[in-house]
Amino acid sequence: MPTTAPRARRRPVMFAAALATATALSAAALAAAPGAAAASVPLTGYELSWGIKESYRTYVTGPYTKGTFTVTDGASQADGNGVFTFTDGQGTYDSTNHTLHLAFKGTLVSESPVHGFKRVLSDFQYDSATGVLTADLTADDGPTQQDVPFATVAAPTGADMSDLATTLTAEAGTFLGGSNYAGAAGDPLSVVKKQGTTSPSPSPSESETTSPEPTSSPTSSASPSESETGNPSSPKPGDSASPSAKPTASTSPTASTAAAPSRGDIADGRLTWGVKDSFRSYVVGPVAKGRITASDGASQASGNGAFTFADATGSYDTEAGTLSAAFKGAVNFKGHQGEGESGGYGLDLTLNHVRATLDGGSGKLTADVDSLGEKSANVVLADLKAASTKLTAKNDVITVNDVTATLTEAGAKAFGGFYAKGTALDPVNLSVALTKDAELPSGNGTSGGGSGTGGTGSSGGTDSTTGGIGSTTGGIGGSMAATGAGVPVGALGAAAAATVAAGAGVLFALRRRRDTQA
Incomplete structure (x- = not known):
């Protein structure tokens, strides 16, 4: 269902982590339309970390199943039979509806010769609009099913897209081989911007800050410690679309002139x-x-x-x-x-x-x-x-x-x-x-x-x-x-x-x- 603000005077500030990437528009595009807000902003350099479900990982590698996990094509697994990370997340941010869609690289194979199963998961995609994580699934030597809903994901709160609660779908339960997995709580899921990745930004002064989290009252300038981190900052309410604009306290038309009483x-x-x-x-x-x-x-x-x-x-x-x-x-x-x-x-x-x-x-x-x-x-x-x-x-x-x-x-x-x-x-x-x-x-x-x-x-x-x-x-x-x-x-x-x-x-x-x- 489309998301609308409760009152016209308020502009939503949703998915601040995705908003941070709005400044990654090329200078050429901004110059062509300095006063326009793009409806779709390209995103790159994201990672998705998720362990599916800890009890499932324990079962696969346990003493009775004697199975293994194999990660390829850019995926990895944390030590100690830990969570999986899928890399090179690319997609788009919808600046009109404040939602994002990302697709990640990496293939995960779980298999057990003792129990005679092989499960392949790849092409994980996360859509914040639907709150669904999908994947391509291949069971044993059967055909690959494309874009199967694998888990529902709780909506992010503010700038934080880490430790989002997940629920495994009925399709996930069937694929993993246990009806008890269907509807069960999965491991928490995190989507983060990989540190050190670069993308075109309008100017160094606007692309450097300590945190991508926006505030409803932008500060007048960044401190020296903020300007040395190299992380892209989020556009904040009241910011101009012009690449040369500097956020100041007076740029927000909705800022209160005096604090509310206690x-x-x-x-x-x-x-x-x-x-x-x-x-x-x-x-x-x-x-x-x-x-x-x-x-x-x-x-x-x-x-x-x-x-x-x-x-x-x-x-x-x-x-x-x-x-x-x-x-x-x-x-x-x-x-x-x-x-x-x-x-x-x-x-x-x-x-x-x-x-x-x-x-x-x-x-x-x-x-x-x-x-x-x-x-x-x-x-x-x-x-x-x-x-x-x-x-x-x-x-x-x-x-x-x-x-x-x-x-x-x-x-x-x-x-x-x-x-x-x-x-x-x-x-x-x-x-x-x-x-x-x-x-x-x-x-x-x-x-x-x-x-x-x-x-x-x-x-x-x-x-x-x-x-x-x-x-x-x-x-x-x-x-x-x-x-x-x-x-x-x-x-x-x-x-x-x-x-x-x-x-x-x-x-x-x-x-x-x-x-x-x-």
Whole structure:
């Protein structure tokens, strides 16, 4: 789904590492159009490091399998059966949508004569717009499958594209030879600009800085220590496209002339939250065959990604470390059309009026819940825990990312009891502007209002891939939902109950409650 800014006055600053390469446009191209911003910027010199999954590497090289990993064509492996690195990443940065696509060199072969398998992976490609890592796959002596979705990748936060969480796809599970890999968490993935690589830059004074991370209020000049590192800098809000322009504090039209007070009303803000990755996957997967719709100011990131709720209102107090913010937007999950006596949906869950509070680093995530027509207001879905007890404003914006969200007892009831209290939900990212002219940073997922649909289980591409959890665990939830059997979780046994809790049994829980009320 296209990404749009929540308000015209704010320009997104997303994927700062990719923005850093915008200065790599040739001087000739800039001279030809000094005032134009290119929609597509070439990228070179990137590396991708990923270990697939540590348990898989241990299995291949273990005493029973006695297998090996072989890396060629520019790939390498860290010592001690470590992660793999793929080199010479080339591609493009889309300066309109602030996304990048990179293809990497390197071939990885895992094989075991004892167990009689050979797996070849090559042509890894990462697309931040879809959040998908693809590869060419060859199993044993079979044909090579091109551009197979191998893992979903969490969206970067700001300038950092390191240690991104990954989830192996159903296709990856089939290729690696174990259904337990499908939908499992993979090793973290990192995409970095290789140090020492060079590319054309407009001028030495602009291409040298200590860090590619942009700031919303550019400094007037680089210090001597910054100018000696030789790393390309990121274009910053307010910079001119002219190669001779020097960033100064006055070049940013949105810079506040005075700092916001330590307490007051929130002017604007965004909250990004995926609810739970396995639940999204199940809804659009081949069992539920459903769809996810964001509306009323909410939006969903492409590739069945996280949701962003916009237009925050509320209050803050940085001295006391407290914040209370309400966000616009609604998200609806529908699945199993035709189930039930009315021929409607067996799963129909809406979350709206999302609110977040923080006090000394701890807080609550609240929403209004509509499940199969049963409405409950102000449901505390999750307990929140931030990394810091303090709230710090920078450029009149408070940003708190990677806030841990843990399901409450009320939240467990909202999901029909198939997610137990204490279950880890997707992390929460939020940014609030303290003044009307403050510029909100880009965060995970899409930003802004509008509406969108996460896709259906029958569609291909990423939706069918992320639905892999539904396909592997949905058999239990799907069969129970179809029969209407009133089997409690405890009767399923520990293994089945764990499978249901991964997302496939949510429908059954909601359906049972509806049937009980009928």
